[in-house]
Amino acid sequence: MADRQITLETYTTHFSQDDKDANFKHDVATYSKLDPMPPLDRMSRNLDIPVGALVRYVLARWTTSGSDALLEVGPLVVRQMGDLIKQAEEEGTEEARLRAYDGLRQMVAWLTIPLDDPDWQTPRSQRRQEC
Numbered sequence: 001m002a003d004r005q006i007t008l009e010t011y012t013t014h015f016s017q018d019d020k021d022a023n024f025k026h027d028v029a030t031y032s033k034l035d036p037m038p039p040l041d042r043m044s045r046n047l048d049i050p051v052g053a054l055v056r057y058v059l060a061r062w063t064t065s066g067s068d069a070l071l072e073v074g075p076l077v078v079r080q081m082g083d084l085i086k087q088a089e090e091e092g093t094e095e096a097r098l099r100a101y102d103g104l105r106q107m108v109a110w111l112t113i114p115l116d117d118p119d120w121q122t123p124r125s126q127r128r129q130e131c
Contacts, residue, residue: 003052008036073111081107 011032015025037051040058044051070078081104088100113120 077107077111 009032011025011028013025013029015022019025040051040054043049043054084100084103088096
């Protein structure tokens with residue numbers, strides 16, 4: 001991998017509210033006003049890790065987080081969630097959106113069971129004894 005130099009710059013471009021990427025652009029404009037270097041410099045000193053390695057880590061971790069999330073949740077669940085939203089948007093009614101919300105709520109509740117209850121699944125050793 002070739003090393004590159006990147007200039008940290010503030011993003012102030014104006015964009016229309018109907019821009020499909022307006023929320024992201026707004027976030028970039030907001031966060032680009034902050035200086036990320038002081039905490040990175042402190043981390044570098046405290047952990048004895050070069051600043052460039054920390055910056056590379058932060059960027060790589062953030063840019064791959066969507067792929068990581070997909071791997072953790074699984075493509076089937078992501079598609080099912082997307083299908084609920086797509087169907088509601090195609091129907092275009094408040095009732096359809098509420099149904100989609102309820103479906104998403106149920107999926108998220110199902111996905112969080114292992115987070116909320118670490119003993120949700122009987123250990124394999126106990127399953128063999130119960131049989």
